Amino acid sequence: MKIAVCLRRVPDTTTKIVIGADGVSINEAGVKFVPNPYDEYALEAAIALKDAAGSGETIVVALGEDAVQETLRTALAMGIDRAIHLQGKPSADGLENARLLAAHLASLNCDAVLFGKLAVDDYGQQTGAMVAELMGLPCATAVAKLEVSGGRATTEREVEGGVEQAGCALPAVFTCDKGLNNPRLPSLKGIMAAKKKPLDIVPVSAGSGQVAIVSLALPAERAAGRIVGEGAAAVPALLQLLTSEAKVL
């Protein structure tokens, strides 16, 4: 089974974000970057699907500037077979990025293409579905269960109060959600082996598209809490505030 995973490099969620001087990007100095956490579910799923099939190939693909190669090597260290770096600055318009990815993925002839359901930096949630559409493939998003047999996939995703099951023929595109699996850590041998695995660089140029980032702003700081009293004595004041001020009662 041949499986491709599309990977994004994102700031670590514990990083303190500083907006850059241009006001439309973040200042990357001192920021630790990690593989997008949802993409880790996709990487783990790809490795597991290939292992279950007993043969095949796993390929990780990332669009970005040169720093993304470190993230690709993390995927190789986890156990992905080879990497493709689509070398270029991503567009603010997800559709332009999806076009580049779809064009290159088409040449790979994979049985499945996996994404994280979203990237935790911009929460765009669009690339996977757009790539599927551009490639003319079926797509199941936010899958928390993925099983493959006899050229078909069965998926589950969590919906409000229940589980939605879906099925489609392969090849297909899936975007992966938390709960799909428990991504492995790169082992030390895996880290050493990653250096020797192929990492092909393909220069690309994303179109400017129809979306531009106008400005970035940090969320407002949370106001300090208020202590209205202690124990049972605080209940009347709390009830009053929840009714009159927060208006939740």
Added chain:
Amino acid sequence: MFRPQPIHGESMAGSSEFTGVDFYDMDGLLSEEERAVRDTVRAWVDADLMPVIGTCYVEGRFPKQLIPGMAELGLLGANLPEKYGCAGLNNVAYGLIMQELERGDSGIRSFASVQGALVMYPIHAFGSEAQRLHWLPRLASGTEIGCFGLTEPDFGSNPAGMLTTARETSDGWVLNGTKMWITNGSQATVAIIWAKTGAIDDVASIRGFIVPTGTPGFTAKDQKGKLSLRASDTSELHLQDVHVPKDALLPNSGGIKSPLMCLTQARYGIAWGAVGAAMACFDEARRYALNRVMFARPIGQTQLQQERLANMLTEITKGQLLVLQLGRLKDQGTMKPAQVSLAKRNNVNMACECARESRRLLGANGILIEYHSMRHLANLESVYTYEGTHDMHSLILGQEITGLAAY
């Protein structure tokens, strides 16, 4: 129970995660691969060790269930060659493993130190190729657990005075003696035992032996009542007429220099490990100082606590740069044992001070197992004492400086 809250300005997600202490951009001095190794071990410690360490410590038990996971990641003997089932890392990456493990607990780092530096290293350095091929893959995969028998009840700082003997017979060796303060002693399946093959005052006759712990006459007894390294197995070993075959001897070991070479390896890892413990304490103190409000302001806004934190950060930064350069020297093959003594002595003492100051900053909460500084503080008293006491390393440095031995 007070719980640290996300630090003002940091995102909620993963805010309790340990993110390291790196004031001088030491990351910039590490290779991508070294950082990747560090990050893997850090993530493993967060996911697998931190949830259980408090309970294990209180109950006085080593978290044995973690050994397969450690082995699978390749944490055991990670700087030995791939040919023997090891990861083949450089010594800086190996040091970073020790740092991250000890960020969790000194007992877990001790387990890895003993397995890698005191059991796998001597087999690699002094063993035959057949011994290496037999033992190293088993020790790397955790299917065999090792311990190192050098120290005796009356011979700690002066191991050359050992009373354990090995007498050659027609078909092998017979070992007799007692070893004490042996990390991994009770759970070990194999022991590296150091014994005199000649007269009791013949230091040159000290040789190393690979002794399966199931050999008749070999017994291990847990040392009870420890107030430090409680999540570590520490035992006393008794060898009474223990017969081993001829090929139990490590053929290239000879004299007290051989076990001391092993200790240099282990001390190298300890110098790194101590930085990890200190980083854990600083991280805990900083978070607490920002969240604990007293007199209507965070205690981090008071000068006394700021001085504590400033001192800790300064000493940790110095210790980090010290071990990094030590590691680079080791990778070049130019590291001297006295340089390891300096780093072990400085960094463990530094970590003890950080743990003590952090515990004090935490006030009454600091004595609880929910926090980590007092556990580290108690552990570090052992680390201060083992693998060459702080005082012995002073004397080793004194000898290095003056050419005169004071011990």
